[in-house]
Every structure is written in C-alpha cells, then in structure tokens.
Amino acid sequence: MSTSDSRQRRKQARPAELMAAALDHFVQRGFAATRLEDVATQAGVSKGTLYLYFGSKEMLFKAVIQQGILPALEEGETLLSQHQGDARSLLQALVLRWWAMVGSTPLGGIPKLMIAEAGNFPEVAQYYYEQVIVRIRSLLRRVLQRGIEAGEFRPLDMESCIDVILAPPLMLAIWRYSLVPQGCGKQDPETYLNTHLELLLNGLSVRE
Amino acid sequence: MSTSDSRQRRKQARPAELMAAALDHFVQRGFAATRLEDVATQAGVSKGTLYLYFGSKEMLFKAVIQQGILPALEEGETLLSQHQGDARSLLQALVLRWWAMVGSTPLGGIPKLMIAEAGNFPEVAQYYYEQVIVRIRSLLRRVLQRGIEAGEFRPLDMESCIDVILAPPLMLAIWRYSLVPQGCGKQDPETYLNTHLELLLNGLSVRE
DNA sequence: CAAAACTGACTGACCGGTCAGTAATGTAGC
C-alpha cells in the first residue's frame, strides 16, 4: 500500500491533487488570502513542486475553474437530449442531478469563488460566462420552450424565468460555502430544492 | 463653493466618505486584495488620515458592513407593521422597496462581500447572520403566515419558501457586482423582479 | 550513475500600520 504515502514521486497524480487542495482554499479564503504554501502542504508536497505543475498562482486559479465545471455541463446536455417524458419531470431531473453532481460536492464552491473573484480576473469571468452560464441558460431555454409548446407551461418572459429557476439552487450552493461553515444554520437541502421545484412548477403551470 | 475642495479639514464628513470608498473597493476586489492607500485616495485623503478614523483594516470592514444595512431593515419592518391590504401586495411591496433602497444602490454589493468574506471573518458573519438574515427571514415568515391564515397562500414548508423568495433578488444584486461589470449581459432588473413575483405569487396561490 | 521528481531556504516586491512633521484653523492680545 503506497497510494497516498508521502515522499513518493507521482508525477501524474499531482495536478489533480493540487487543484483539489487549491479549490478548497480558494473557496474558503478567497484567491488573495490563499497561501500557496498551504495549498502545497495540503496536497502533500512542497511549494516548489506546485511550481513544477502550474506556472503561477493565477494559472492555478484558471485551471481550477476550467476543469471543475465542464464534465457536469456535458452530463446535463446529454440528459436533455435523451429525456422522453414531459418538461416538468425533465426540469426536476436536471435540478436534482445538478445537486448530486455539483452542488453537494466541493465543485459547489465554484460559483461562490467565481462571483467573489470576477472583478480581479475579467478574462476568467468572461470564459466562465461564455462556457458555463450561457450554456446552462441555453439548456434551460430549450426545456422551457418544450414545456410551452406542449402546453404545459405559461408563456412568461423566458430569460427572466431562466434566472428565477437558477437562483435558488445557486444560492443554496453559495450558502453552503459561506455562512453555513460559520455555524449559521440551514435546513435540509433536499427539502429546500423540492419546495423550490414545487413552487416553480406550480407557478409555471397553465391553470386548467 | 468649497464643499468638496481638497485640502480642507472636514472631520465630520470623513468617516462616511471613507466607508463609501471602502465599500466600493471591497465589493469590487475583495477584502484582502483591497489596498487602504487606494481607499484613502478615492476618499480624497491620505492613508494616515484613514487611521485617524478607523483602528485597522478589519475595523473598517466591520464598520462598512454594520452601518450599511440596518436603516433598510428598519424600513422593511415599519412597512410590514403599517400595511393594510392583502399579503400578496405586501410581499410585492417589500421586494420592490428593497430593490429601490438596497439592490439598486452601492449597498447592493454587501451580500456579495459578506458571502465572499464570511470564511475570513467568522464574527462578522455571525453578526450579519443574527442582525440581518434572521430578521429578514422573520419578516418574511410573518408575511407568509398572514397569507396562509387569510387563505391566500398554500401551506408549504415555510422555511424553504422564505429562502426561495429571497434567492432571486439576492442573486440579482450579487450578479450586478460580479459578472455584469465584466460585460456579461443582464436584462432589465425590473422585468426580472416582476417575473419572479409573478411566478412566486402564482406558485404560492391556492387554486380556486 | 544519469535523469527526473522534489525540496525548502532565499529574495524582492508589496502593503498594513506608525509617527515625526506640516498646514489649516482657532483664538487671544493688540
């Protein structure tokens, strides 16, 4: 057994371990307040080793953001293309899948991180906007379109609806990485998401 | 005319000017990345002067948070106690009033700031939670209670409902101080809030 | 023993915080 022993040379596992540690610290402390020595220590290496794999603190930040979110996005897009039932259940499935894959994992800290650091990294913000936000919104737009065409949903202002759908799950994730760790209570995430969906689907539905 | 001339001694106006400048920088850059020299310069004084009014960077931070939010909160509480009509219109009035007094002003950056820095300032987070979040939630709880008792609203899980009501306006404010300044588009805030209220009130309503 | 992975002491820039000094304002005496 030597998988996570110290003082081993494991070139290929280092980047992922360093990025995981960096995400932890960035989310908890912010970019500027994070010390690379701490990140390296948590990943089980020295600061010098970090610089063998990432050219600078900023490059580490970009890497953390970029490879943290793309997998989950692709999952969502295949979910949309394969789904057979009505738009209601598709919307529900997307939200709950997001929670399982992103919201409830360390990746759930990325929205908070991106929001906090957008001002300091305009190019990363731009990248995140185009590669993540635009794609998520387009995904939800297609779901709403499907629901409206099938007569399930009322034809409200679509762009606003998308944001209203997104806000509560995002706030849930942000909350978990900001005030909850300081002991400011939050009830069960599942109950919260279910109430959101209940309220949302009821609000969207055509009255019979 | 000498009100905002430089090199004047204006002891009593300094604290407010310094806090306004500090809020600007903290919201845009984050606490750690904000340089006090920049804050002082923007307020039209030198760094030394800042230290005549605030004992340290952290005390400046606390002052910015504390006196930024309490006035608006009191306004909301008097609105609740004086309102006469149904719960629907009260909820609507509260949201729109918040937008006018907080969301659309520089104070709207405080939620973003608090979220980003909660990990670095547990005591401030605690204070913010108890003095702001708990009070806002209790305010909304009373509104929902009133609506349920009057037969206007369905009796869903109250605590979750409160958070679902809060999330979209909060995200709107957060958005304005994170990605929008980087040129990532957002449509009209009023349209967004109205859709939120429409969706929400429809979702809450008892079906006849 | 050669190459590759890794280390940690070191450097230099940066910034929070200090304080001796400066300039504006107030005031008293003429």
Added chain:
DNA sequence: GCTACATTACTGACCGGTCAGTCAGTTTTG
C-alpha cells in the same frame, strides 16, 4: 484689522512582516 501662539486635522516617508516566485541542492527511480 494684524500678529503670535495653540490646537488639531492631515500627510507621506518609513518600518517590518508576509508571501509569490526562484533555484541550488537532495532524493528517488530506472
């Protein structure tokens, strides 16, 4: 009104600690 002195708001050069980034040297591996 003017001058002399006291008070107080304000300044900015400086100090010391911190940390991103470097690199000469050490350890592991083939």
